[in-house]
Amino acid sequence: MNIQVNTQEEMTYDLAIDAMGGDNAPDIVIKGLDATALRHSNVKVLLIGDEAKIAPLLKQYPRVAEICTIRHTSVSVPMDMKPTAALKLRDSSLRMAMESVAQKESKGVVSAGNSGAMLALAQIIVKTMPGIARPAMAAISPTAKGDVVMLDLGANVVCDCRNLVDFAIMGNAFAKAVLGLRHPTIGLLNVGSEELKGDERLRAAADVLRNSPLSDQFHGFIEGHDITAGTTDIIVTDGFTGNVALKTGEGALKLVFHLLKQVYTSGLRGKLGYLMVRPGLERMKEWLDPRRYNGAVFVGLNGVVVKSHGGADEVGFAYAVDVAMDMITHGFYEEILTGLSQVNPAENAVMPKK
The missing domain is CATH 3.40.718.10 (Isopropylmalate Dehydrogenase)
Structure with a gap:
């Protein structure tokens, strides 16, 4: 020692x-x-x-x-x-x-x-990193197609166009470093998928991303149901909406497991049914284990900063450390700098592609 x-x-x-x-x-x-x-x-x-x-x-x-x-x-x-x-x-x-x-x-x-x-x-x-207006909180969540990166989850309740574009750049770097995706897709969370939906800041951020080097990764606007459907690999939103969506999703998962428990303990048929489906339920429980997704990251800082849940056990804490190591090993900071050098949301303009 x-x-x-x-x-x-x-x-x-x-x-x-x-x-x-x-x-x-x-x-x-x-x-x-x-x-x-x-x-x-x-x-x-x-x-x-x-x-x-x-x-x-x-x-x-x-x-x-x-x-x-x-x-x-x-x-x-x-x-x-x-x-x-x-x-x-x-x-x-x-x-x-x-x-x-x-x-x-x-x-x-x-x-x-x-x-x-x-x-x-x-x-x-x-x-905060040079070129980033505000750091954001990002985390990984499960979807029907795999894992998704979502940000901001509460660090910034009110965001403007520049913040949202910054979040897209940082989310792109996060997905590459932690999820190992070469070209992760990006979606802006909105009240509808049509281009005219949402407020001015969302439409302005979408215009910047459509005309940036991230254009081939930008899916456009997505809705609430797209989060769990896995429509995109990255979900960009303000901290107020992101936090509400995250807590709603956590509550929905708890409700599902609560209802399943009621069904399979309600009587003899339910208990027999549980014995038949138990292997599948165990796999689902392991896949949705919140400890696997422990480790929210404050992105946009001059270093890797990972927040483990305060009540996490040793398994959850180990996953948080894994997230930090992935970011360090796979050049998360450098990836953000590259993205910032290509997109200039402060002027709502796009730097020419190299």
């Missing part, structure tokens, strides 16, 4: 992990990193948190100890703390993780901690 306290030591890490963030930290963080050590054998992790709590856990997980360096701090951000208060904690594990990325010591951050504090610290310390 490595123990480090000097932030200026000449060593670079793939990830800075907030070991104290989340409802069940640091236990689920260490257990999740055990899977990371198996999947990413050469990964280097800066583990930031209370050494007195972390060190005993690492003795139980020698694989994690091999990939980690501890940086001690006894200060953490409570899950219910307001972002303004969290900004004042100079030595919190979450802040120190962000500073590690800002100082180019680490390439990315993963935390299961306070969402509001995480976004505030990321914007102030890691900072």
